[in-house]
Amino acid sequence: MQATDSSSARSSRWEWAQLTLLGANLIWTTLCLGGYRSETMVVTTALAGALFVLHLAALAYETPALPRHRADLWLLPFLGYVVLNILLVSPVPWLGWRDAWNWTMMIATFSVVLNGIRSAAPRRVLLGVLIGLGLIAVAMGCYQRFVAPGWLMLGRHQVDQFLHRASGPFGIPNSLAALLLLLLPAVSVRAFRRSASVTQRVLWGWIGAVFAFGLLLTLSRGAWLGLALACVIWPLAIRRWRWSRRLAVAVAVSIGLSVVGAVAYQASPGVRDRVGQLVTHGGELSRPILWRAGWELFRDRPLTGTGGGSYNTLFERHRPKGFIDDPQWAHNDYLNTLSDYGLIGFGLFFGVVASVAWRSWRQAGANDRRSRAGRDAFAVGGGLGVGLLAFAIHLGVDFHWKIPALALAFATCAALAVPPISPAPSAIVTRPRRRWARGAAWAGMVATVLVVVGVVRMQQAEALRNEARQAIDRQFHGRTGPDAAGLREAMGALERAVALDPANAQAWSDLAFVRALQTFAESGRGPAWGEAAEIAARRAIAASGVVPEFWIRLGVALDLRGQTDAARAAFERARDLAPQHSHVWYYYACHLSRDTKQREAALRAVAICLSLDPGNTEGEALRAKLNVRP
Template sequence: MSILLLILVILSLSVTQMLMGGNHIAFCLPGYGLLALAALLSWWPRRRTLIPRGATECLVAALLFCAYISIRALFSPEQYLARTDLYNALAGVLLYLLVALNLTSARWRLLLVGAILVLAVINCAIGAVQFTKGEFVPFSFLPHPVYRNRASGFYGYPNHLSGFLEIALMLGLGVAFWSRCASWVKVLAGYISGATLLGILITGSRGGYISTTVGLLVFALLSLVLVGKLASGRLLGVLFASLLIISGVAWGVKQVMWKSSFLQTRAEQTLTVDASRMRLWQAAWKQFRLQPVVGTGSGTYLYYGRQFRNPAIHTDPIHAHNDYFELLGEYGIIGLICAVIFVETHLRRGWSSLTRRVEEGSIFQGIGSNSLALTIGALSAAAACLTHCLLDFNLHIPANLLTAAVVFGLLSTPGEGPETHVSEEEPGLSPLLRLGLPVLGILTLVRILPTAPAEYFAERARALIAQAQRPESVDLNIALESIAQRGLTWNPHDPFLHYAMATALATQGDLASDPTKKEAFYTEAVESYRQQVAAAPGDVYALLALAQGLDTVKQFAESEPIFARAVELDPKGGFSHLAYGQHFFLQDKLAEAETQFHLAFEFGAWEPARFGLNQVQDKRREKTEGASPAPATN
């Protein structure tokens, strides 16, 4: 049965990662469903196995953290936004418990690490093509943003690829240097680690460079501690060999960097202050001050990042680019305390296991230990991951969250072989507690299955909206309307599906030649926009879409307060002021339109704002020329 659980876990990691890291809900649900299935199957083979008492503190900390995130998500003001964190929390704790309580054998864990290394190799291969040849999409049916020649692998975003590769690198180094595996396995793990380091370099992720350096330093320090304890007579030789390895790696990194001016620039900027990220953090801090104890709710940085944005931030601030600040803003002091307890207990547990095994040095017999290798790799990977969280939203990506869950699962129950041995002085916990894992699996299925069809149709609608020919094709918009309608039958409160419906209807209105049909399409579109706002009342872009739809049918009096509300929620957003300016221009209120276009230009919407200002000037010129007295005639 353990092999079946291992297969399901590996499939979950692989599927989630291949679907753009699961960064859309539809892309992470298949992997989460596999984890729930594994949880349901986990109880029977271990139904009589005691839970090691030494792991109690870690397990309680993990369940406490997951419980708080889940409860806060259920009581958050925007359920559409909150469900992402809810699903991630449930899936993360499922995988964590599977590793901590079921996949406890060093053999199974090494196979799991091997699967992670295989995924790292595949990502590096894809990233190499992207780095050398430009845009490359692994699967044509997935959206894939372009990041010049930066490697992004399956993820579509280079920083998230580096977040995964740094974890794989540390686990691979643990196997290469400290495991009892066959020599060819250790050499292979070493080669893969080198390829993974190269993959991190070509992502161009400055956060990845910093976090990888921290992870490597932690790995080196832990290794030196072990060498000093277990082979003190060889310490000088090991130090010399380590210096040679470090020098060789540094030389190789330098050679790679010198062959790319882009990588040189990224490396030179690594330790410079990133003002844009600091501005995003400031917005999260202002968000935290609104509700410091429990936070403003799951996913709400999307709204407050706009409301508190710095004028220099011109892109949509979807995330704070710092998992800790975002956690503090959305979940408050309680959420941060739960996170600190979770991290501290696991790091302490890993360190205690390490020092205990050092004291039992006779078991190594000079050839290493598989559980020791996993513990050193997991501690180093945790250090890298936690560092990267300071600089990005790494753990908001489902694939990386699941990989981190594996790392902390390894730390919670480190040991040689199955964690089933308990001493008479310290008996284990009742096996009945293992029923909690299948119960969590059932809860996860109950949450995700009803939303899965709607998410599937939402993803199909998203792909249709992105097609360049859609604005000129009646057939494509009819298909989009049909897909959105089918999705809404499953979830009538999905704001994106209402937006897709409204977009399809509005575009059909644009293409219609019959004025009566045109008006009917526009009226139906406005109703869909209203449904979108009802489902996501704090979304600035939903408000702007509704207001612009009302302007299309000349209902300016009704759209005016909606535009004002949008500007209130996004006071320094260039496109909010741009849309408001267009609203005034349509009513021939040129002074008000000019004011809004100037604000739009100030806040980053330069080209469309300049076009709007030119329109205002042309309109005024027409009025002036039209008001000039006609020349006298004889």
């Protein structure tokens, strides 16, 4: 009996230790712009690695061994396929590895919560951490909406298009809405439990009202629609009800939501504006363009996809005339996964997700709810399920899984929603199997440490690259022109970046850019800096020949060296890769303008540039210069 108590206590300590690391990671990543910046991801990656190492140690050394959910193991083939896809298919592997790490963190977090944090108390605390983050996020959203519209975390300033919408600790209002979608139903059901006291009803009702108000402040139409659909589907999925009751409750929910929507529309000018934009434009403007491009990329390679992280680069193949945005992702995580990883990757991931959801729903419906604890667990699990469904619907119009904080929160809520496995007498593991399990755990820990060290270096390199590029962009936006000291500092940061991560092709491209700019700061050394820029540009192209920017950097470097024909071939390659991108035509026109015999060709190129982007001020200046005859 004493040994059993000791084992239980030791097991509990493992759980609380894992909870501490996961809670710290959720708080850090969420409050640092959702983990969007590479500087944040250095810490996030280290915490995630430490958490998984601790989890492996717990699996090996906690006694007695507990039965495992196998849902996380079912996702391992997907991760293996992602690695193969990046190695064999992706044209931009340095971007693919970042995407692979985001998937890995999400799946690892799901595994830790599913099999490492099992007891009721730490699971309640974990959900409490998420709820606390939600309250802090809404408070930040209120500050943005009513006090300082341009305020963002980490000294950043909100972009103009989001100034009148709350984004909380994130940079995007839809990201705050996604976090609240996960939490609002789970909080609301606690207020309506039969066993809840008056105090509990008031407390949870107040928290639910705060989350609902925060969701309203985001002015996220997709989130509102996702929550409404999930709430209507919820009664239809309650197996113990007769269909007549399910339909009646679904209709009642629909009517209630319609009334709430009508009141919000009348009371809030922001809601009226957002709904009015939807009606005026006949739907979305930019998202259908991104979705069509993603679908066309999927059709190009339906089985394997175009490769992890490739969407933004290969979007140039399908960029329509006049579309000047840099999309990054498809604004639809399902389509983005299909585009990058094809039917194989899509099936390996979403097939498992659908299977786990189906099994969890059936098991929850069959669980014993005669006890108060059983009823409460069923209600909270159902609330989490509704939130996950609303989040899943919202994924159809956004890229929440590309935001690390949201991916971690989703994985946590998904694992909390899976019904637990009850220990059985056969769960005791024999000594030989225990030795084997410990050996496997140690191998996993070593592999995790090696992977995390590599990813941390990759994130550090990207952080240096971002810092250097932003410093250069600030010089040009301020119209001060390139500054010699600033360029040297940026060059040093980029050289450190490529030393840390030689596979980061974008860092090599930016290094080529800075070296080319040195010709303006150090007159008379154009050929020397041109040669240095060419070396960096060719390193970028060696990593990926499908990025038009890399060919532009090579063309500029070759022009500095006086190799006109080779430079023209590089610019024409960039033009072929991105025929509808205005900047490509601008650089091509600049190249042609260096030869007086190519003046008419340069004018045609700059005319195409301005037809694609009439607001291109550099193109206007070049056309004016070309129209002044010597």
